[in-house]
Amino acid sequence: MTIKTHNLGYPRIGDKRELKFTLEAYWKGEKTLADLEKQARGLRYQNVQTQIDAGIELIPVNDFAYYDQVLNMSTLLGVIPKRFRQDRFDVEVAFRMARGRAPSDDQPCLDGHDHAPDKSKAGYAGAMKKWFDTNYHYIVPELYDDTEFKITDTRLFDEVAESLALKSDGTNIDFKPVLVGPVTYLYLAENVSNAIPKLSRLPSLLAVYQQVLQKLADLGINWVQIDEPILGLELSTEWHNAFNQAYAELAQIPVKLLLATYFETLGDNLNLACNLPVAGLHYDGLRGEKQLKDLVEQYPAEKVLSLGLVDGRNIWKTDVNAAIASLKAAKTKFGDHLWIAPSCSLLHVPVNLEVEEKLNPELKTYLAFAKQKLAEVKLLADGLNGQADQQALQANAQAIAAKQTSKLIHNAQVQARLAQLDQIALDRPLPYSEREKLQKGKFNLPLFPTTTIGSFPQTQEIRQARRQFKNGELTEAQYIEAMQAEIRDVCERQERMGIDVLVHGEPERNDMVEYFGEQLDGYAFTQFGWVQSYGSRCVKPPIIFGDVSRPKPMTVSWSQYAQSQTDKTMKGMLTGAVTMLQWSFVRNDQPRETTCNQIALTLRDEVLDLEKAGIHMIQIDEAALREGLPIKKSDWADYLRWAVNSFRMTTSGVQNDTQIHTHMCYSEFNDIIDAVAAMDADVITIETSKSNMKLLDAFVDFEYPNEIGPGVYDIHSPNIPTVEQMVRLIEKAAKLIPAERLWVNPDCGLKTRGWAETEPALANMVKAAQQLRAQFAEKKKTA
Template sequence: MTIKTHNLGYPRIGDFRELKFALEAYWKGDKTQAELDAVAAEIRYQNIQTQIAAGIELIPLNDFAYYDQVLNMSTLLGVIPKRFRQENYELDVAFRMARGRAPSDDQACCAGHGHQANPSKAGYAGAMKKWFDTNYHYIVPELYDDTEFAITDTRLFAEVAEALALKGDGQNIDFKPVLVGPVTYLYLAENVGHAIPKLSRLPALLKIYQQILQKLAEQGIHWVQIDEPILGLELSAEWQQAFDFAYAELSQTPVKILLASYFETLGAHLDLVCNLPVAGLHYDGLRGEKQLNALIAQYPADKVLSLGLVDGRNIWKTDLNAALASLQAAKDKFADHLWIAPSCSLLHVPLNLEVEDKLNPELKSYLAFAKQKLAEVKLIADALNGQADQAALQANAKLMADKQQSELIHNAQVQARLAQLANLPLDRAAPYSERARLQKAKFNLPLFPTTTIGSFPQTAEIRQARRQFKNGTLTEAQYIAAMQAEIRDVCERQERIGIDVLVHGEPERNDMVEYFGEQLDGYAFTQFGWVQSYGSRCVKPPIIFGDVSRPQAMTVSWSQYAQSQTDQIMKGMLTGAVTMLQWSFVRNDQPRETTCNQIALALRDEVLDLEVAGIHMIQIDEAALREGLPLKKSDWADYLRWAVNSFRVTTSGVQNDTQIHTHMCYSEFNDIIEAVAAMDADVITIETSKSNMKLLDAFVDFAYPNEIGPGVYDIHSPNIPTVEQMVRLTEKAAQLIPAERLWVNPDCGLKTRGWAETEPALANMVKAAQQLRAQFVDKQKTA
């Protein structure tokens, strides 16, 4: 009996983000496409060699992408919007779909590439969404009435040929191309205009998938991995039936299909999946743990069952002995039809722990990045094959036991405080109606008060000062003086423009999560722990490894200094507990709710200290509240319960006349509006300008009771909005929400913008508010 090892996908950014830098150089015109392709080919080669060296027997192909794997499928399938179509496909088409432009559309780079500029090829980029509940993004496929599926992009077949050429005689390896499945692809696609129903396109789409599989078979491919992660959602009957139809068609091709489901249980789809005519199934045994035994019992023993007990989503070492215990029943039933893999693609974790030389050694001993996870897969398979590395298993067992007792991870004071959480009132002392009356008298703000979301342009001088402070060429006193000078400048600019509620601009903050994580116990940061978010955008998530607490105030001195520079109201700025949780690698030895509450208690201390320091407007940003929703709607209520409660833990201790704000990034609130209201923030600011205030419909249907600041201009665009545009948007909002409860503000923070566009945009915003006040007074007089 031989149990096979395989992998579902590997990070494609390179050991030191080589792909990022090559992409950005190409987009600027500093690299040719041939040079970009050479970097990509080297990354693919190294990834294959790393997996061979780790003992992976079935290696994924087509897991490489310049931008994202869904965009790869769109170009492969010919799903290219009309504004980007051309007679012959080229790589720049994909970049136009992702970014709106490509190097060949830009006059500045054309001489270097030896071609003429063609601005007519440029257009607006495709929409971007999160890949299920990960922090990875994909470009949403666009389906039009005239969309016709056809194999357009042949890079898949070229990369297969490239890999097969590396296969030496006698090597116990093979290759497995990875495709986004046809049902998932249609489900994620967007029908544009009056396009025909998505599922009516399935037969035509399957014909192209069959052609793809046939071509792969002709190249010598035996197994193809087809990812259908929507099997983790709660699907209607017609989408379930689509799986029966799709795989009946695809089973007629000469390749063996490994259907891959991950991120959740199969739920009600267990019977469906067990009866699909595929050669094998991959199942996420971690996120689907509660259904693992039922799947093992029900799945046919004459098919391949691949199980993932090594976490592809998080950075902790696997409890190898626990994994082996979970796999015993599968080994007994499936024998050599059992395969071992990570739970999902390793795209979501950093590449290599070995290069991290500044982490606490004890903490580092608990971690495993992508390269180390491959070794864990091999260790598990070897043990199941009767070739257990007993020393490694014993060391792993000791490590897991030590971790449970570690003083680095467990803090008795934090745990004692958390144990008293049930005694903490989560409600403000008075209802909003009473608080609003007190706050109105205290702050004496005009109708349509103006404010911003918190950050102002992070200039080159600010970033340079931060780098110099970090590398020691700037003393702490010098750094503080430099940041205070920036704060003074920001206060003067806001006063000159005429903004009603000021912010300090956050010059001292590198990132809205990292800044706070660096000051909280229980957080750690890597040097090279980058993961791809999309294209060249890489992020380095913090690690929440232990009990979280706040050793000292984090923002109070900056806010106090800012308040000392103005007689106007200064708003304090914090990042909320759910967002701190969502945008980090989170410890896996306790419920996420517990960790979130620890963060909320630390933030509660900061809120109360700000209030004592004289800051009586405090904004707690919860950009990621909706992102945290579980994939199955039946699980939403429990998540929303603890997510909302964590916000109330943070805010409930302040006086009634202290005004609590929160900000949420682009979100569709309709289906969670009751939870948003339950947060009981005095003011919520949201991004609405791109939707032309359509997102406010949710607040009308629900009759949202508190104050709202719908964003009146899109900060992601360098365009300066006119007074008329912002007046029109606010008038539209005032038709839905009483004017007395409306604020006027940008969509989001201004960190990424320059002052040349920020100041005139804010000046226009203030003029818009003044015009609206005059209009409203006139309406009252004539009423």
Template sequence: MTIHNLGYPRIGDFRELKFTIEAYWKGEKTLADLEAQAREIRYNNFQTQIAAGIELIPVNDFAYYDQFLNMSTLLGVIPQRFRQDEYDVEVAFRMARGRAPSDDEICLPGHDHQPNKSKAGFACAMKKWMDSNYHYIVPELYDDTEFKITDTRLFDEVAEALALKQDGNNIDFKPVLIGPVTYLYLAENVDNVIPKLNRLPELLEAYEQVLLKLAEQGINWVQIDEPILGLELDSEWQRALVDAYHVLKVPPVKILLATYFETLGDNLELACQLPVAGLHYDGVRGEAQLNDVIEQYPADKVLSIGLVDGRNIWKTDLNAAVEQLQGAKAKFGDNLWIAPTSSLLHVPVNLEVEEKLNPELKNYLSFAKQKLDEVKLLADVLDGKGDEKALADNAKAIADKKASKLVNNAEVQTRMAKLDEVALERAAPYAERAVLQKAKFNLPLFPTTTIGSFPQTAEIRQARRQFKAGEISEAQYIEAMQAEIRDVCERQERIGIDVFVHGEPERNDMVEYFGEQLDGYAFTQFGWVQSYGSRCVKPPIIYGDVSREKPMTVFWSQYAQSQTDKTMKGMLSGAVTMLNWSFVRNDQPRETTCNQIALALRDEVLDLEAAGIHMIQIDEAALREGLPLKKSDWAEYLRWAVKSFHLTTSGVANDTQIHTHMCYSEFNDIIESVAAMDADCITIETSKSNMKLLDAFVNFEYPNEIGPGVYDIHSPNIPTVEQMVGLIEKAAKLIPAERLWVNPDCGLKTRGWKETEPALTNMVEAAKVLRKQFAEQVKSA
């Protein structure tokens, strides 16, 4: 029985890759420094997996920025604005970020590219990978796109890995590729002239060349990930999968087709009949269909089953997993392979380094390194040679968690039992509320605001570190944060922004900050997970019933409001986002956990209102992210997600204005639910799409106020006044001007002041231009 892995975290045990990449971007480290750090991380990852007993180890699960982006550069899918005579890593960084360290000028959206002045251009779009919080860079397909091997890093890394093979060490390496059909399905067809599926034969030629080169290097197995098998595919895309693997069966390597995050649904028969050497199946998220897969998949092929969850951090119930796999073991024998459910890039690296976690809670957890041990133990038990003590310890931990007082809170459960008594609608409809709010806030046409956070400077981070380390007192820390709040208020006053935010200097992360103040949440020291590029997050762990002991934001919001006569927005993260960006307990429905969080936030909203904060933004950036992969399951999720938002907001007065923010989402399929949330104003990301994402709100005739983002905060590019005016002019053709706000796409935490201040100055100037331009039109209306 083969023990293998689908992917391992690439950030390093302590985020070494993040710090080296960011130093490289700043010009503080060389490309040689970056490459050396990357080699060290890959080597350490290989050694960790070898020591754990993993026999078939993934290669090409490493990426400087994104694994999907790696596929684009490998296949030559590089937009014209980034192409150059010879490929180098800076091409990938430009595709992801809009610029690289060697660039001095920027080619912005809507402007002609000037190759003599700069190699930079506006970045490619970024979307969430399936239903995870990992982001991938969306491939852009143009009519002149030619699929050809451009980037050789895959083959270099395979050679690097194969050099570790030694006589008697019983290890081999398995390159990991994004599947051709998933790649096409998720790519953006920019010109819309050549249908995507018409490109499949040419794309398969490039994949064949890749597989042939891997075979020449001595590779036996290649893992090809096709997670779209978990979607509800139409017949054309199902046929594409059949066509693709009848072509790819020719190269002399064995293909392990990997699908994860969902059941196969109506694709079960298709997946079982594809001409590949093996199939990997996620037995946790696909548990409902696991027995069908075992029954229908041919016994003379490899069936890999994942029962160690690659998406969550709880210990696997190994005794239950053994029971689930008995039938598969009897049928497949040594053709049964054991692995995690998916790549482990979605979980923290190593539980061993966590010294501050509650020991009881720590006993319930398993991170990437520990999950390798679980995979090995599970395989050993199935082979009749498992460690009985380890198996017994696992069973005790599972039983202890179910009965734990740490997990179960009687007061929260009593409040949840009375949930039906809470009114879930605002007292008046939006049309009536809007009249009251307009009179109360007295804002100009095209009011300007930001999404919440301002640059987290080195001074802010240092003060936070010093406070956590006990090097400064709480009073000193508070004064430092208040000084930052005063500074951002002065900057906003100087720039001329209409609705202020306090900048969130005291917040480490939009979910972590709140979770740290809620019972039922726990936090790690080093539990970092890659979100995109060098951006790592430390997801909270929701281990038990959630409640709020005391106000979380009122002190800071009150102080900020005292510094200005302008309206100060209160800023909260929404319950659905806090759920979707956390590691969630797996012993009760997600809806129940979400409603517990919403009740805690409801208390916070009412406390903010009582403290004089009458404009409150509740960010639900991850609402769409939580959609199940199968559309047939969407309605139920959206029902309870919208209910949780109402639970948070419905108690405020009619003249209190509720905002929400959603970033990097496609709204067409969920617009009815977004409208049903009934926020007085929603801010959304639209600059990268050139206002295209606004179409959903127009087609639906969205009735409330909208702030379509006018510049991309993930790029260091500084937008011009003319560009932002142009974007809002497009929006004003679709949405009445009196319902439009002007704001960035998202929070400004990751930007520096040297980019932020001129960008916001231009944004305010753009609003002034628009007010003059539309004044008469609105007046006559």
């Protein structure tokens, strides 16, 4: 009896973000498509070899993507928006879907063909959403009346053939393609300007999935991993029926399906998952721990049950001995039908802990990145097979025990302050209706006041100065002067453009979470712990390893300096506690609520220090508030309780005439609008341009009482919006929200854009606001 090891997906960015840099060079026209494809092949080969060396027996294929795996499914299935369709698919179509344009839309190609840029093919990018409750983004599939499912993109089959060529005779290594399942794909897709029910499309979609599976079978594939994470949701009868219909059809193809679900328990979908006609089921035994026993008892013993007890979402070392003990019943029942894997794709964790040379040595013994998690999978399987390295098991046990009592992690002062939380009032002294009058008198802003979300372009010079300071090549005084020069520059630019409320541009900040975490005790930072967020965008999440506290103010001196450069109002800029939590790797030895409250207390201190320093407009970004929602709606209320309370704890100590802003992006607010209102921010800025102001509907139906800044242009696209486009969006917003409560701003921060795009876009934004002020003033005269 031998328990098999397999993996659900591996990080695609490369050990040192090689994919990011090659992608961006390609987009700029500095590298050819051939260069990009060569880099991609090299990364795929490296990933396969890493998994083989770790002892993984069934290795994923099609977990690689230039942008994201849902976009790959869309191009595979022919789900291409009307604005980007062409006679023959090429990879530039995918980039237009993701970014609004491709390299040949901007410059002649470098592949030897003599043609001019074709700007006619550019268009607005597809909407991005978070992949369930992760910080990974996917491009939302768009379904039109005339969408015809058909195999359009053959890259999947090319990559399968590439992988199968690596198989050696006499080895037990094999490959399994990974597909987003048809029901999840349809569930996540969006109907565009039509009334065709999504589920009515299922038969035609399944026909193409059958074609895909048959092609894979013809290539010699035995197993296909088919991801259906919506099995963790609370599904209606119609979607239950969709699963039964889908897998009855797909079971007809001669290939074994491993149905993978992760991030949650199966809940009421347990019976459904156990009875679908598939050859195997993968289950997240960590996030679904409370239902693991029921699953083991109910799932048929003649099928494969794959269990994930190595955390694919976090960086903490697995308690392998405890995992072995917890799987005894499963081993007894399933024998060699029991497979071991990470809980989900390792896409969500950094690549390799070995390269981290600056981490605290004690902390490092508590961690495992993607490569190390593969070794844990092997150790766990070996332990169940009775073949484990006993020294490795002993070392694992010692690390787990040491973490529980470590003074590095536990801080008595922080815990004492937490014990007094009930002494902090969560309400501001006056309601918004009364604060508004005080704030309008204080700030004296025009109708449709203009502002930005916080960051301005991070130029090469800014990044170089930060790098030189970090490496000791610049003194602290030299670094401060360099950053102050940048602040002076952005203040002057904003003044010239006529923006009403300024920001300091955040040149000193590497990342909106990392910057703060670096100044807090209880946080640690990696050198190379990058994780893909979307496309070439990688983030390096901090590690919250212990009790969190603030040794000293974090932003006050920068905000004070910026305010000294202008007579206009300067916003102080902070990242909220929930976002600090969501965009970090969080300790797993206490409730997330407790950790969030620790962070909120440090931010409360910072807010009060900013106010004392003369900064009376303070933005606390909670970009991740909605993404923190549990996957099951029945669990939302408790999360929203503590998430909203953490924001109120951060802000409730200020004076009534201090204006509190917050920013949220990529959020669908309908389901959480009560909680957003309960935060009681004076102004909320949100991402709405990609949805053509559709997201504002939630604020209208609810009659949101405070002020709103709906984003008027998409900063994730290099396209420069026209004055007319932004006027049209603001006019649409003004039909939904009283003009007196509307602000004008971009969708998000401008850190990733260049000044060549940013200045004309913001200049157009200011002109749009001015034009609307004139229009509304004229209306008032004639009313």
